[in-house]
Amino acid sequence: MKKIILVCNGGMSTAMLAKRMKDASAEEIDVHAYGEAEFMQHVEGASVILVGPQIRYRIADFQAETDIPVVGISPQRYGIMDGKGVLEDIKKYL
Amino acid sequence: MKFNQLSDWMEAKVMPIANKLSRQRHLRAIRDTFISLISVTLVGGLAAVLSAAPVTENTTNGFLLAWAGFAEANSLLLTWVNTVTLGAMSLYACIGITHFLSKHYKLDTLMPVLLSVAGFVMLVLDPIELGWAGKSVEISYFDGKGLLAAIAVSIFTTEAYAYMRRHNWGRIKLPDSVPAALNETFASLVPSTIIILVFSAVFAACKAAGTTLPGLIYQVVSPTFKAADSLGFTIVITLLLHVFWFFGIHDAAFAGILGPIRDGNLSVNAAAQLAGEALPFTFTTSFWVYFVIIGGCGSVLALAILLCLSKSKQLKTVGRIGILPAFFGISEPIIFGVPLMLNPVFLIPFLLASTLNGAISFVLISSGLIGKTFAMLSWNMPSVFGAFLSTMDIKAAVLIVALIALDLVVYLPFFKMYEKSLVKMETESESENNG
Numbered sequence: 001m002k003k004i005i006l007v008c009n010g011g012m013s014t015a016m017l018a019k020r021m022k023d024a025s026a027e028e029i030d031v032h033a034y035g036e037a038e039f040m041q042h043v044e045g046a047s048v049i050l051v052g053p054q055i056r057y058r059i060a061d062f063q064a065e066t067d068i069p070v071v072g073i074s075p076q077r078y079g080i081m082d083g084k085g086v087l088e089d090i091k092k093y094l
Numbered sequence: 095m096k097f098n099q100l101s102d103w104m105e106a107k108v109m110p111i112a113n114k115l116s117r118q119r120h121l122r123a124i125r126d127t128f129i130s131l132i133s134v135t136l137v138g139g140l141a142a143v144l145s146a147a148p149v150t151e152n153t154t155n156g157f158l159l160a161w162a163g164f165a166e167a168n169s170l171l172l173t174w175v176n177t178v179t180l181g182a183m184s185l186y187a188c189i190g191i192t193h194f195l196s197k198h199y200k201l202d203t204l205m206p207v208l209l210s211v212a213g214f215v216m217l218v219l220d221p222i223e224l225g226w227a228g229k230s231v232e233i234s235y236f237d238g239k240g241l242l243a244a245i246a247v248s249i250f251t252t253e254a255y256a257y258m259r260r261h262n263w264g265r266i267k268l269p270d271s272v273p274a275a276l277n278e279t280f281a282s283l284v285p286s287t288i289i290i291l292v293f294s295a296v297f298a299a300c301k302a303a304g305t306t307l308p309g310l311i312y313q314v315v316s317p318t319f320k321a322a323d324s325l326g327f328t329i330v331i332t333l334l335l336h337v338f339w340f341f342g343i344h345d346a347a348f349a350g351i352l353g354p355i356r357d358g359n360l361s362v363n364a365a366a367q368l369a370g371e372a373l374p375f376t377f378t379t380s381f382w383v384y385f386v387i388i389g390g391c392g393s394v395l396a397l398a399i400l401l402c403l404s405k406s407k408q409l410k411t412v413g414r415i416g417i418l419p420a421f422f423g424i425s426e427p428i429i430f431g432v433p434l435m436l437n438p439v440f441l442i443p444f445l446l447a448s449t450l451n452g453a454i455s456f457v458l459i460s461s462g463l464i465g466k467t468f469a470m471l472s473w474n475m476p477s478v479f480g481a482f483l484s485t486m487d488i489k490a491a492v493l494i495v496a497l498i499a500l501d502l503v504v505y506l507p508f509f510k511m512y513e514k515s516l517v518k519m520e521t522e523s524e525s526e527n528n529g
Binding site: 012013016053054056057061075076080 | 109110112113116117126129130194339342343344346411412415416419424426427428429430431432433435473474
């Protein structure tokens with residue numbers, strides 16, 4: 001099963017998006033949301049790490065710590081919690 | 095066009111600041127610690143709420159009277175639970191900061207944590223009597239008043255430990271047959287001894303001066319904390335955080351600085367509440383979460399209501415998705431969905447709504463018209479309930495409703511302006527499709 005990790009400050013608002021992405025993939029993809037302080041412990045085996053737009057300024061730092069691609073979530077998709085759209089955006093990483 | 099240039103320029107200036115602030119290792123460790131402390135402080139807050147049954151001499155309601163009876167019969171238990179949770183916040187902060195900072199240095203966290211706790215206990219507890227028959231110590235500085243000492247101890251311990259380990263201070267070359275774990279223990283002996291000796295020296299110096307480390311620090315910085323508990327500070331900090339959010343940047347970058355102030359103030363208030371004393375502080379974590387940012391940063395709950403009633407399909411969709419999260423204090427869907435971020439139409443209300451909430455609440459609370467906060471339940475508790483439970487003053491809940499109405503008025507004209515342009519676009523594209 002493919003795995004995707006979502007990161008925001010506390011893992012709160014990304015959790016909503018994670019659920020929608022999971023639903024949009026018909027539960028085919030394992031999607032988890034974590035806070036910035038803890039997500040690194042959970043990235044093993046993930047295909048891609050998605051970063052909430054509110055902490056997009058951290059992307060370069062995160063990428064420096066891991067080989068897994070770290071990608072920002074489009075603010076527009078994030079705003080309407082468009083799980084399907086986000087999955088489309090990141091197709092090439094899966 | 096002009097605005098785009100300006101916002102690009104500003105973003106180029108603001109993003110590096112946010113990044114620098116959130117990368118700074120000490121601020122980051124402090125911030126991660128205060129996020130982790132919530133579960134402990136919540137229990138302390140509950141104990142404080144339970145002990146504060148809203149009864150007067152004229153109360154006849156059976157439930158409230160039973161509650162008051164329970165609180166009185168269990169006052170020792172409730173006070174003790176609060177004292178060792180919210181009221182011992184400095185100890186937990188000391189452990190947390192050491193843990194996160196050690197992880198930053200990729201150190202095994204146990205040893206630094208042990209040393210930090212040793213230093214904290216030595217410097218923050220004040221021994222009264224250490225006799226054979228019994229020992230008693232003074233623990234008053236375990237609450238928010240000891241936070242700065244806790245931060246100092248944890249940062250000193252971890253930095254010193256990491257430095258000495260990096261430079262192999264006192265590492266003895268042992269034969270290969272010695273188990274690795276034992277080798278590690280020996281390697282930490284010299285750094286540990288040096289650190290504890292430093293603590294002992296600080297203790298002796300403070301004692302000679304007739305005080306304790308937190309007592310000394312508190313004396314020096316308490317004017318700063320008092321200055322932070324003011325209308326001016328509330329307005330400035332609210333504006334500043336919202337400027338960051340206007341660029342869609344989370345205010346977490348500031349939590350390393352704001353956390354100790356607002357959480358520290360809260361724990362001092364809680365201790366005062368349980369002791370039956372007047373509460374000293376207005377600006378606390380609960381003040382910020384429940385009174386200033388109603389619906390999350392930007393105070394978007396009022397706007398969410400407007401969005402749900404909108405004639406524009408797009409705005410209505412965003413409103414429907416965002417109103418429930420906003421009710422629970424999460425504003426990201428609205429901020430990125432409308433979007434409010436970098437949207438010149440909403441700049442004024444976005445900054446103004448929370449600032450007005452903060453200023454009005456500060457004046458009413460600090461003047462005593464509405465009770466001060468002494469508990470923090472959850473960042474996601476809806477403001478109306480959070481404001482009531484953290485003050486046990488029903489007037490606080492009324493104030494929140496009034497502030498939501500005020501935010502509605504603040505957002506309304508700008509919302510109308512934006513809605514009009516969207517509706518026009520939507521009808522145009524529809525008629526194009528139909529044509």
